[in-house]
Amino acid sequence: MTLRQAQGQVDYLIIGQGLSGTWLSWFLARENRSFLIIDKNEPITPSKVSSGVINPVTGRRMVKVWMAEQILSFAHEAYTEIGTFLGITAISQKNLIDFFPNPHQRQVFLERIEEGEEYLHSYPDQNQFYQFFNYELGCGEIRNCYIAHLENLLPAWRQELKKNRRLLEENFEFQNLVIKENSVEYNDIRAEKIIFCDGLSSFENSFFKQLPFAPNKGEALIVEVPGLPAQHIYKKGFTLVPFQEREKFWLGSNYQWNFPHANPTKEFYEQAERHLSGWLKLPFKILDHVSALRPATLERRPFVGLHPHQKNIGILNGMGTKGCSLAPYFANQLAQNLLYKKDIDPLAHINRFQKILSF
Ligand SMILES: Cc1cc2nc3c(=O)[nH]c(=O)nc-3n(C[C@H](O)[C@H](O)[C@H](O)COP(=O)(O)OP(=O)(O)OC[C@H]3O[C@@H](n4cnc5c(N)ncnc54)[C@H](O)[C@@H]3O)c2cc1C
Structure with missing residues (x-):
């Protein structure tokens, strides 16, 4: 029997296994629902190049992130649970040491x-990091930060999906989708509903392309820094985030709204290398340079729910710069909505675009 025959009829067809598709499928699996994911396994996606940081404060004014209390504790619990299920470390708690990059930022931090x-x-011991970093204006500490270890989670969940014959590794061809009265059909697969968790591809999907997406480009260097303790996340303009692998760190990022292409640029490479040389006292080696477009939205809120005019088609997208914390929370809301008609937060529900989605 082929995989297609085994999966001919499912409750949900999910497109994409980034953070959004991973979390939606996790919550559906917990409810014993049948689903099939189609993901083309691109080597570079936002979920694969993300640093995985979950930070409770944001922006230059260091304000609390949207719905911090609910979303952060939910994320911690969800990553811990999936990590236990898969036998991997999916999340770890690390405080962020914020080395003030200029007097103004120092003042803002102290005022807050x-x-x-x-x-x-x-930070009680201002001298603690002198052997590792140059910092003239002192440092503060942001507590309750986490690192989601996507380098462990995404492949482990993919393996689990494959084992249970719930993943088709191929490109989803939109033109082959047929919408019926109470189901959808894709080649020889029939599903009750299709949910798009396909990041940037939804920008071109005729059901959702009217949504106010605003892709945002980010680049990062992967570096090796022997001797730098991995107990913290470090920030001074750029952020240095430890991987689980010894001595390996992620250095980034930038936020570009206008860009000619999605590829890594020489400008970023040189800027990041120069910055790290000035900041770090230890020798380092650059291992890789990555870049991707974040599926961000104009009003910085995700797109969650069934299409207001197409009851068999849904979306989980628009996670922007905060996919690590938003994806589990809203994937759960979407699953609960699909199964039990529970409410989705109106600020995230795509019903708010009812009018523009009717064109
Ligand atoms: C440099 C960088 C750093 C970041 N750092 C952080 C961070 O520290 N913390 C944080 O919270 N967020 C961070 N983000 C944002 C975060 O990565 C995103 O919000 C999140 O990964 C989006 O996940 P997604 O699953 O919605 O989309 P994606 O990751 O884009 O996943 C979509 C999936 O769908 C698949 N797909 C698309 N089209 C098709 C098709 N036609 N057929 C089959 N498969 C298809 C893709 O291959 C992919 O696997 C960062 C992003 C970048 C670029």
Whole structure:
């Protein structure tokens, strides 16, 4: 029997196994629903080049991220649970050491502590990192940060999907999709619903291309730094994030709204290398240079739910710069909505675009 025959009829056909497809399939699997994922296994995707950082504060003003309390604790629990199930480390807690890049940022950080921001703290031993870094303006600490180990999670979940014959590794061809009254058909697969978790590809999908996507390019260097402790995430303009693999760190990123292409650029490479040479006191080696387009949205909120005019078609997308924390939370909301008609947060539900989705 071929995989297609085994999966001929499923409840859900999911397109994409990035963070969004991984989490949606996880929550559907927990509810014993049948599904099939089609993912073309591209070597470079936002989920594969992400640093995995979950930070409770954001922006130059260091304000709490949207729905910090619910989303962060949900993410921690979900990654811990899937990690236990798969026998991998899917998440670890690491505080972020913020080396102030200029007097203004230092002042903002200290003011936010004064205002009582619970995640920001002054660092007791300002000299602790002198043997590793150059920093003239001191440092602060952001607590309750996490690293989602996507380099462990994505391949391990993929392996599990393959083992259970729930993954087709191929390109999904939109023109072969047929929408029926109460189902969808794709080649010889029939499903009750199709859910698009395909990142940038949804920008071109005729059901969702009207949504206000705003792709944002990010690049990063993968570096080896022998002797640098991996207990923290470090930041001074750029962020240095430890991988689980010894001595390996992720260095990035930039946020570009206008870009001629999605490939890594010489400008970023040189800028990041120069920055690290000035910041780090230890020798380092550049191992790789990666780049991808974040599936961001104009109003910085995800796109979640069934199409307001097509009840068999849904989307989980628009995770932007915060996919590691938003994807588990909203994948669960979507699964609960599909199965039990529970509410999706109105700020994330695609019903808010009911009008433009009717064209
Ligand atoms: C440099 C960089 C750093 C980042 N750092 C962080 C961070 O520290 N913390 C954080 O929270 N977020 C971070 N992000 C953002 C985060 O990576 C994204 O929000 C998230 O990965 C989006 O996941 P997704 O599953 O929605 O989309 P994607 O990762 O794009 O996944 C879509 C999947 O669908 C597949 N696909 C698409 N079209 C088809 C098709 N036609 N047929 C078959 N398969 C298809 C793709 O191959 C892919 O596997 C970063 C992003 C970048 C680029």
